Amino acid sequence: MPPILLAVDKRYARGLVWLRRDLRAHDHAALYHALRSCQEVLCVFVFDRAILDALPGQDLQPRPDGLRSDRRVEFILASVQALRERLRGMGGELLVRHAVAQEEIPKLARALQVQAVFANRDDEPQALERDAQVLGALANAGISFHTFKDHCIFERDEVMTQSRTPYTVFTPYKRAWLAKVDDFYLKSYPVHHHAQALMRMPEVAAGGGELAGLATAHEALPTLQALGFAPTNLPSLQIPAGTEGAAAMFERFFERIDRYDKTRDYPAVRGPSYLGVHLRFGTVSIRELAAPAHQLALQGNSGAATWVSELIWRDFYLQLLSHHPQVGQGKSFKAVYDRIHWHQGKHADALFAAWCEGRTGYPLVDAAMRQLLTTGYMHNRLRMVAASFLCKDLGLDWRRGEAWFAQHLNDFELASNNGGWQWASSSGCDAQPWFRIFNPVTQSERFDAEGKFIRRYVPEVAALPDKLIHAPWRASPLELEAAGIRLGEHYPQPLVDHAQAREASLARYGVVRGTEAPEPFAAKPKGQKSPRRRVRG
Numbered sequence: 024m025p026p027i028l029l030a031v032d033k034r035y036a037r038g039l040v041w042l043r044r045d046l047r048a049h050d051h052a053a054l055y056h057a058l059r060s061c062q063e064v065l066c067v068f069v070f071d072r073a074i075l076d077a078l079p080g081q082d083l084q085p086r087p088d089g090l091r092s093d094r095r096v097e098f099i100l101a102s103v104q105a106l107r108e109r110l111r112g113m114g115g116e117l118l119v120r121h122a123v124a125q126e127e128i129p130k131l132a133r134a135l136q137v138q139a140v141f142a143n144r145d146d147e148p149q150a151l152e153r154d155a156q157v158l159g160a161l162a163n164a165g166i167s168f169h170t171f172k173d174h175c176i177f178e179r180d181e182v183m184t185q186s187r188t189p190y191t192v193f194t195p196y197k198r199a200w201l202a203k204v205d206d207f208y209l210k211s212y213p214v215h216h217h218a219q220a221l222m223r224m225p226e227v228a229a230g231g232g233e234l235a236g237l238a239t240a241h242e243a244l245p246t247l248q249a250l251g252f253a254p255t256n257l258p259s260l261q262i263p264a265g266t267e268g269a270a271a272m273f274e275r276f277f278e279r280i281d282r283y284d285k286t287r288d289y290p291a292v293r294g295p296s297y298l299g300v301h302l303r304f305g306t307v308s309i310r311e312l313a314a315p316a317h318q319l320a321l322q323g324n325s326g327a328a329t330w331v332s333e334l335i336w337r338d339f340y341l342q343l344l345s346h347h348p349q350v351g352q353g354k355s356f357k358a359v360y361d362r363i364h365w366h367q368g369k370h371a372d373a374l375f376a377a378w379c380e381g382r383t384g385y386p387l388v389d390a391a392m393r394q395l396l397t398t399g400y401m402h403n404r405l406r407m408v409a410a411s412f413l414c415k416d417l418g419l420d421w422r423r424g425e426a427w428f429a430q431h432l433n434d435f436e437l438a439s440n441n442g443g444w445q446w447a448s449s450s451g452c453d454a455q456p457w458f459r460i461f462n463p464v465t466q467s468e469r470f471d472a473e474g475k476f477i478r479r480y481v482p483e484v485a486a487l488p489d490k491l492i493h494a495p496w497r498a499s500p501l502e503l504e505a506a507g508i509r510l511g512e513h514y515p516q517p518l519v520d521h522a523q524a525r526e527a528s529l530a531r532y533g534v535v536r537g538t539e540a541p542e543p544f545a546a547k548p549k550g551q552k553s554p555r556r557r558v559r560g
């Protein structure tokens with residue numbers, strides 16, 4: 024439970040709210056608590072050089088102007104702009120800085136003469152390290168640092184097994200989550216009731232020395248170019264930024280939520296919410312999504328129940344990362360999987376490049392990878408298929424794929440991305456069994472039967488009939504000619520033969536497990552329970 028600060032106890036004259044991945048002015052834990060405990064509250068957002076300068080950009084080739092493209096930076100900038108307007112409308116101010124956050128926040132806190140800094144918690148290992156340094160620097164200056172749970176329903180130790188250990192299996196975690204959740208955890212923080220404590224830029228900022236520059240620095244937002252980034256195609260994608268964008272998207276999704284369980288696996292259908300990027304940057308509050316969905320689920324709406332389940336997966340992976348931070352630093356959850364010998368060298372690099380660019384010769388995989396490159400989004404079903412293809416068909420280290428997704432996904436979230444990759448590569452907790460290998464053709468026939476999604480992203484094969492579009496190499500020369508395709512010229516030959524790749528993968532994983540590959544495929548390996556046939560997403 025977050026610490027509750029008494030309304031009457033305005034124990035600080037002035038406080039600073041440091042916004043990070045929570046770009047909204049409503050239902051915001053840190054802002055709410057700051058407003059209740061300070062007579063005056065200022066807000067700040069830092070475009071953190073420690074993060075931005077390390078971003079590789081999303082361009083396949085370096086740009087001649089030296090800038091990088093990254094849809095997320097553009098999304099954040101637009102959301103920060105909207106947030107600043109919103110806070111000003113409420114009588115407040117949002118200072119915006121471009122600096123190294125762990126240096127800037129203590130400096131700013133001193134310059135603004137605040138007694139406390141408030142922020143929402145971020146349990147990613149690098150964020151924890153940064154916050155520990157900020158805490159130390161603030162403490163040296165006699166300034167308090169308060170952090171709050173905000174971006175999940177349950178964090179850290181809040182949902183534990185009866186023996187007070189963290190859950191590592193989803194289903195019992197979900198059961199415990201659902202048993203614990205109630206109105207208290209789902210209700211919004213009523214920021215607006217206390218908004219009178221928001222303040223504009225104080226006089227003090229006009230001073231010299233450490234205060235110099237602050238008076239003007241709050242006037243203009245940095246441009247995308249000043250941050251080192253070039254404009255992307257974000258405005259042409261249907262991902263409106265800011266809290267208004269999030270609210271509009273949620274409203275549209277809520278109209279179709281009762282079909283979510285039936286539509287969410289089909290990439291050509293508008294099934295999912297596409298809200299991941301808003302959850303990532305906090306332009307929507309998890310409570311404002313979970314509360315109405317949970318309410319519907321309690322009334323027996325199976326679409327809403329399935330969607331709530333997905334939000335629980337998010338909490339599951341967040342708590343997992345907080346208990347096992349090594350998974351976010353390149354380690355398999357099950358250590359034995361770190362002994363797998365993945366392909367390496369030039370050929371492996373060429374396979375990886377083909378996967379990244381959507382040139383594997385498997386149309387569904389290629390459509391998925393091109394969707395990621397052109398929009399920054401990839402459908403959940405396709406994330407599973409593409410990830411499985413990388414490690415189990417191409418025999419490449421899942422960490423390479425994890426890094427590629429981290430670079431390109433608008434909704435990149437360390438906990439969920441790592442969880443998803445470790446699930447697909449079988450190295451994670453409660454993962455896909457090592458001997459279960461997605462067949463990319465069967466997946467395609469099942470989830471994009473008419474090839475609608477494939478045709479959207481792989482126009483080279485669009486003229487093939489539905490039954491052949493999933494595996495163009497099965498078409499006869501005449502059928503290929505009729506579709507205007509020469510394999511190897513207009514569209515690649517498949518990089519690998521799935522049946523052979525599957526055998527190789529079983530052997531690769533079998534070595535790790537000290538056991539022979541199970542034969543036949545579905546048979547139970549010696550001493551192991553029958554695999555559960557669980558399709559998740």
Ligand SMILES: Cc1cc2nc3c(=O)[nH]c(=O)nc-3n(C[C@H](O)[C@H](O)[C@H](O)COP(=O)(O)OP(=O)(O)OC[C@H]3O[C@@H](n4cnc5c(N)ncnc54)[C@H](O)[C@@H]3O)c2cc1C
Nearest residue numbers: 295296297298299333336337403406435436439440443444
């Ligand atoms: C290899 C792989 C990598 C992934 N990387 C990420 C990532 O970086 N960031 C991310 O948010 N999700 C990730 N996911 C989970 C999931 O694919 C996305 O959350 C989902 O596709 C986002 O689309 P949406 O917002 O339309 O989701 P919806 O289907 O509308 O779901 C709503 C929200 O629930 C959460 N959610 C849904 N499925 C999952 C899941 N399996 N695990 C955790 N949370 C989930 C997300 O916050 C999502 O926005 C990954 C999955 C895999 C298999």
